[in-house]
Each structure stands twice: as structure tokens, then as C-alpha cells.
Amino acid sequence: MLDRRQFLKLGGATAFATLFGGCDKVQSRLIPFVIPPENYTLGEALWYASVCGQCPAGCGVVVRVSEGRAKKVEGNPLHPVNRGKLCARGQAALQALYHPERLSRPMKLSGARGSGAYTPVSWEEALSLLMGPLKKGKAEAPGSLLMVSEPMRGHAGLVAGRFMKAFGSKHRVAWDPFGPDAMLSANAAVYGVRDLPEHDLANARYLLSFSGDFLETGISPVHYAREYGRMRGDRETIRGKVVHFGPRLSMTATAADLFLPCAPGTEGFVALGIAHVMVRDRLTAASSAAGRLADDLGAYSPEEVEKKTGVHAHDIAAVAEEFARNQPGLAVAGTGAATGPDGAFHCAAVALLNVLAGNVGTPGGVSFPDRAQAFAKYGAEAALLAPSPESGYGGMRAALEKMRGGAFRMAILSGATNPAFTLPPSLKFNEALSKVPFVVAFASFLDETTSLADLVLPVPTALEAWGDDLAPVGHAGAITLCQPVVEPLHDTRSMPDVLIAAAKELGGEPAKALPWSSFRECIEKAYGGPGGEMEKALQRGGFFGESSSSRSASRTGSVAFPKAAERPIDGDPKAFPLALHLYPSLTLYDGRGANLPWLQEMPDPISTAVWRNWVEVNPKTAAGLGLAEGDGVTVTSPSGKITAHVAFNPGIAPDVAAMPLGQGHTRYGKYANGRGENPITLLPAGEMYALQATRVALAKTKLSTTLARTGNPEGQWKVKNMM
């Protein structure tokens, strides 16, 4: 007699999808199980825990599964990062899972590179196509293999890192357009820790936000949104106050009690102005640091700062005093400040305020959890599992240079960060990649990058795969476990699985480095295998019990004074009167969400626009240019020219034009394509990945499209009545 489990396995993989009662509409059939799964009652939904995977924040999720289909994603209430909460992008993870345009089979190129003409092939054929060049490369020139991925965390990172090392190539680049490089180097300079800090918003009384975007697209938006809510309303007698400086009234800025607009690229000077007042008026907690900085800060009196930034001197002085007197307080720099050409200066100047206020390593302040500690047993390899959250822009540029020089015979692409879309076109990613003879891409969708590959291998989404993860912030040392919450929808294999199989076939070093039969086995070996602790952890969604010790911020006593380098942004102010402010889209993030209909149809909180991109300008600026809301304009920078529709933002500095990133796809499927143009094309190819690096000119033009906005159908209320 067949063993019960074995039988399930035989019919199992497809059983959930097809052998089911009440689902076959056409023939009106009722098809029962051959063998029902254990503990299963027809019609009763079950919840499975996993990780979100829609952005790098690493929130834990639970998925409601009914009849083998995922119906609803919610935050995992046990997960330390998001505690049951989830953002719009996370809620939309189901549309990525059930997307009609998902890649269901391996495909090989059947036309010219980049033509998008592919023929489906079997996995056997795909793997032989992959192994040919791999074996040849390993034998002849192992250093000629390039891997470009999004930052890979947990054991996926270990597999990829070990594979490349054993193969003999050190060319592994992790690309993340919003990687907080500037913040990392600022933190290294000010705190002595090259890592992301935890901001303890919930216990802070005062928050200074410098172009902060912690509520929308920052490092961990759900985590910080929850903390923000607690800061505002969870304490009996204290309500944390928020002051926001920045060139644009963003969603995070609207949450502030006081929004003080500053000129673009001047956030750091405002911070130094506040530091000046704190030192001058002896309002600092860290007197030794204050003494050392007093001379350098002398040049940043509120009056001087006002000239540079446009923020009134009396506002700077008042905020400085309030900040100093309402401790614990926090100063936070956001993407807008960090992605200017001088981002490291802005971030360092802001970090200085935390040092002066004595809020490093205290409740309501800044701390640095030791992320690598969770994977300490891997020793030197721990960095593969908990990589530094950098953008990898430097590595990317170097790799592009080598590609052009013909150094690579083969490239492996993976991840959602889509370099062909998110890198400035002047870097010529496409052209460089065309110099690589064989390109293989692991992907769920064809996009601008993966459609340049010779071989495309379909991967499961985060809800269909095994894995583990360590969130960048808010994790308290917790490791998230991922499991397939539904049977994989398509004939997909995860990248670690394929690498493990490839290593086995290569034999020798690679086979020794990846000694597992599958990635699932790798995870099970790492966490104690089925049964026991791992079983329980999978039910909870991970290992949440541990608390990590903090690393001490060693430098704070001897802070180097941040120096503002004169790095003017691109474009002559006469020809290009407006500074271009690019910001990550709340819904589409770096563009990866653009193919999900729910996200396209969710109105933007500032412009209320759907399905298309826009350029935000101050109504007064628009009036000067003869522009009305919804008008078409050309946006011209020294590097490029695109069109967009005008949306008014009464809280944006008059000399700024702002655009969200994420729209402008050309090869990302029918929901994403043709929804405006990609503002990245306006950027110069600088040494830094700087989103605030150019000036633009706007000119009215006729567009055949219109910008759909939702407005307020019930009419206009007075804001006063709501405050």
C-alpha cells in the first residue's frame, strides 16, 4: 500500500490547483480529492506566514489561503518589523503572484538581442543552455562571469556569494537604486558605524525630518509609520512633535506639525544652523563634542543659513531651542537629502544633531543593532547573509566599464531593481551589456533589463519560495523564514536552486561549496530541519525571540565636522531655472510596482493622480510659465528631455520641479508601458547615483494623453475644521 504522504506527493504538486471541488465553472463538475491533505476542511481558510518581498524592508506577512489560492496578505502580528501592519505595496503582492504576464516557462532568445522575441523551452534545455557557457567559462576564464542582482539577504546571498567565489569570479554586483550610500558614509563619519541606524520614534518627543520620507518610501516605511503612530498617540501625556525641512511638501512633510520649506540641496545647512544655535546657547547634552565643534559651527549662524536655505533665522533658532528642550529628540535625513550630489554632507550634518542632543544609544534616540550577529556562526561569510545595504553604484559603474572592455563572457542578472530602467541612460547599460556574449536572467517578469537576456529563467515569487531574510531595520535580531504559501503557480525554479544544481554539475569547488540538493535543504539544514524548532518558527514566520545587542557608536565623542563640498548640480540656472527633485513613488517604488493594477489605480497622496506620471510645480511658478493643472509640458535637462503632465503642489519651493520615479516603462507589460516617460533619463551619469543632480526647464506642449486625478468628489472642506 502506498504510504499516505507519498501518495499526496504524487498527486500533490498540482493537486491543490486542479483536483478540487467547486472550482470548475464550465462543466459544473465537483471534483473531490484523491486524498485530502491532513487537517484540511473544505471551505476553511488557513493562514501561512512568509516574507513580503515587494521592497527591501523585509516585513513579515501572513497569507490567507483558501482552496489552495492566496486570497489576502496581511502583516504578521508577531513580526518585529511591522507588527501586523502592511503598506499598499505589500497588499499588492498578490497581484504579482497572480499576474497574467508572469513568466511561466524558461525562454530562449529567438531573434536579435533586445528584440523581445523568445521561444519557450523546457527546463532541461534551458539548463543545458546555461551549463554550456558556464562549463566553458569555468575551464577557460572563471573571472569572466558577472553577476548583477538586487542585494540578496539570508541564505540566498550565501548561495550566490559562495557560487561566485567557488566559480573563481569576484565580479558580483548588488544594485539597489535607493541604497542609502550617503547615509552609510555619513554614519561612518559621525557615529563610527557604517550601517543603518534604528530610530526610536515611539519614545521620541521631537522629530526633525530633513526631506525625510520615512512614512512612504524610506528604509522601512511600515515599521516607521507604526512607530510614528505610537509617537503621536500612544503616550498619555506626551505627543511627539514633528518638524520637516525640505524643498517639497511630501506625504511625510504633510504629517509634520510644522513644514519649513528650504531650497533644494540645503538640508545640511539647516541642520548646521540648528547645531549652531544649540552650541551657542549651551543647549547641548554632549558638551565635549559641542566644544570641539564650536569653531567650525561659527560660520553657520541662523542669519547666514537663512541666506543659503531660505528658512527664516528666527524659525531656525526657535526650532533649535524646542528640539533641545524636548528630549529625547531625533534628527532624520531622508532620500531627498541623501540622494543629492552632496548627500553624505547633508546626512552627516543631520546626524550631528543626534550627537549634540546626546541621543545616541538612548531610548528615543539612534542605535545600531548588530545585524551580522544573527548569522555569526558563518564567520567571515556572515557578510554574505547580512550584506551592507549599499546601492552598489560604484561597483555597477566599474562593471559597466569592464563589460565595454569585453572582460565578461557571461552575465547572470537577477532581482527586481531593473538596472536598464533605474540607471541614467547616459551610463549606457544596454550597450555595455550587448558586449557580453551570453546573458542569462532570473526573473518573474520581462522588463527593460531581463528582455536583454539570451536566456530567461522564471523564478517563483516570495510567496512561492523557500528562504530566509534579515530586515535592514526594526528586526531586533529576528530572522524571517519564507515558505511557499501556495503551490508554485508556474514551472519556476528559484535562483539559489538553479545555482545549486549548476554547482553540482560543475563539480569540484562549486559542488563542494554548495553541498545541498536544493535550496530548501539548505534552509532546513541551517535552521534544524523539519520538525522541532524550525517547524515552530515556520508557523510563527521566523525566529523572533532573540534580541540583538547594539553595537556601540564609537565615534561620537570625536566627530569630524562635515564639510560641504561645492558640487553644483547640472545645468545653467538661466537656461534651466528649476531644480529637479526626483523621489521614489509611494506606490511604484523604484518602478517595480508599475505592472500591478492595484498600485497604478491607487491615487497618489499628493497629486491624487492615477495610471500616469506628472511633474509637480508650485502654482505660482506654473502661473509664471502659463501652465494650468493637467497641462502637458516638456521637461528638459542638459541630459535629456521628456514630457509629463503638470500637477500643482502648493507646498513645493517655487524653484523646484518634482517628479516621482517608477513610471515610464517600455517593456514591463501592458499595465506599465506607455504611462509617461522615465524621469531617470534626465539625470547625468555622475560619480554618485544622485537623484537631485540636475536642473530642468519646463515648456508647455500638447499631449494626447490626460492626467486622471481623483479630486474630492464631495467638495472642499476647510482644513481648519479638521485640526
Place this chain on the structure above:
Amino acid sequence: MKHTWAMAIDLDRCTGCGACVVACNAENNIPVIGEAEAGKNRLMHWIRVNRYWEGEYPEAQAVYLPIPCMQCERAPCELVCPVYATYHNEDGLNAMVYNRCIGTRYCANNCPYSVRVFNWYDYKWEKPLDEQLSPDLTVRSRGVMEKCTFCIQRIRRAKETAAEEGREIRDGEVVPACVQTCPPGAMLFGDLADPHSEITRKLKDPRRFRLMEHLGTEPRVVYLKRQKGAGR
């Protein structure tokens, strides 16, 4: 036991992030209508987040207002339905019965909050997006009106569980999808008939107000004003 379901939305916590909107999409089989229809103001969302500007640069400010169905105690929509497709149910909710609706749209016309949305077409879920459709509630067809139900399917589920276990529904047991996901915890749902429930306590806050109070619709959705300053 009769319930008096109510929702509190704390504007001091709301950030306008729209997580509630997409959570509602997923929970309630809300169709996607596309750009052209969206341009005609036909978005099918059961909860929307309004954004109000006030003031001019540099003093410009904005406030967000999430607007689900207010579940009015004296609902203007109920009075005008010629076929009783919308009525007041035993829990005091403003119910909408799709199989009765004949699509006159009088109710939407009479709703001061513009929260009712109409199925102008049979909206399609391209395969396999339809796999996500929740089996807990009807997929509405062309010609019927729909609106926020306070996630009646979740209320029903909680009631059934409580009945099976022979007890009353616990405070916090019913959580609509929007309230469940709200990252800053701006939304709260509960039973005003329970004097010890969290929402009963929360709504004693002097910051409370209801939209268009002067109309006398007595909404079951109560807002708490935004605050200013560091103290309380």
C-alpha cells in the same frame, strides 16, 4: 446581542499612505477600471483618502481624510431606494443588497459623502488574477451599486466563531481590512454597545467630530482632529 459597530479615524495618526485603499481592494473584490474610466471619476474604491490643501507657499499645508461609507444612523441613501436594496440592518449598518439593486443610482445621488460606487460595466479579472478573488463575498455584476460594508464578511465570521464557542464577540475580534493594515494605527473599529470597548473609550476624546454633522446623518465613522504642538 445587538451591536453598534463604529469606526474611529485619528487624523493625528493618519499619514495618507493609502494602505487602507489597497487592503480594501484585496479584501472586497474591488475591480480595476483602468485609466480612461478613472478619468471619468468612476474609481470603484470603497475607501478613498481625500487630500485637502490649505494656504499658500510657504505656509501651505495638507490634511488627509480617509473616507469609507459612514454607515449613517439616518442614512439619506436608504430613503430613496425604490426597491429596498439598501436598508438599515439589525446591527445598525447601512446594508447594500446586490441582488435587489436595479441600478437607479438614486442612493449615490443622495449620499453627501460620495462613497457609493456604481458598476458601469462587467469588470474583468484577467486570468489568473481571478484566483485572488475572495470567495467570502459576491463578485458584483454590471448595473449594481456597491459600497463599503465595514467588511461584513469579517463581522459574520466573528459572529459565527463566537456562536460556535458559545460566547459574545470579544472587543477587537472584528477588524475590517483597512483597520487591520493601517500602518500608523490611525483606525479603530469596535462595538459602541459594549461600554468597555476600546472604541467607546476612544470616542470620549474631545477631538471627535463627524463629517457634515449639520446634515443630521449621524455617521458611525467618527474622526479625531489633528493636533498641534508637542504637548497634549
Place this chain on the structure above:
Amino acid sequence: MARRPFNAAIPLACLALTLFLSAGAAFAETVPQPIAFCHKIHVTDYKLNCRFCHSSTNKSQYANLPSVEKCMMCHRSIATDKPEVKKVAQYWNGKKPIPWNKVIDVPNHVYFPHKKMVNAGIPCLTCHPGMDQAGTAVQKLEFGMGMCMECHRKKKVTIDCWKCHY
């Protein structure tokens, strides 16, 4: 390894499901079935409880059909020489489910939880009269809202529309 249900202390109550099926139930007609299953033999002659096979009627919205494994629990050794039972064995050996045709249909806009009725002590035959004497499934009573309402009124159960239609 089977997938593991999440078991945190959150409201996990997961009950209601509405069938997503096209309308068009065959009323009081015999619907052809792949196997000429006989309800009478099982229910009347051998006195099997309905819930022996339709085991989720008291736990779920649906009255499930038995799995092939359930059939084989008995028919591995009972009546193995009968032609219809041999068909069951064929499905079992081929690891295929039995493709029963649908007899009773609940429209999309109705929420009908079997468990509420069963747990309220309503006998199955109240709504499915004659099933105990039938061969393959037949539905002799036409379902309509009037029938539901009559019973709900008699038993003083709510007749709120939203009880069943949402």
C-alpha cells in the same frame, strides 16, 4: 513536508465561503454521473450517517464530497466484485479524482453555511428529501428564497438580507 499553517493568536476565524459557480442547477432531474453511486444502499440499507461521507457539513459552509480514499476505506474489501465499485478502484489505482457532476447549485450572491443548519439540528432530509432512497444524487425540492424564509421565520431566526446576501 506539508505547508505549515500560521498559528498566531490573531483572529483566524476562517469560515465563510461562497461558491463561485455558474447558475443552472438541474432541478429534480437525474444528472449523469461517472459512477452509478447508490445513496439508498449506503444510507438506508447500511445505515451510514450522511456525515460519514459528507464530513464537513457540520464544520464548514460546504458539504464536501468524500475523497476517493474515503471510498476505498471500505471498498478495498467490501463489494469489490461489483462493476461500479471496480470503477472506484480504477480511479484510486490511477490516482485520479472522480469527476462528479454538479447537482445542487448555490448562486454567487448567496452565502449558505451548511454548518449553521446542521448544527441547529435540521435533518439533512429536510432540504434534500428522498436522498436516502435515491441512486445518484437528485434534488427533489426546488431551492428558492421563499423556502429559506419560511424556515427562518418559523424558527425565529433573523431574516436580515445581509445574513445571506453580501
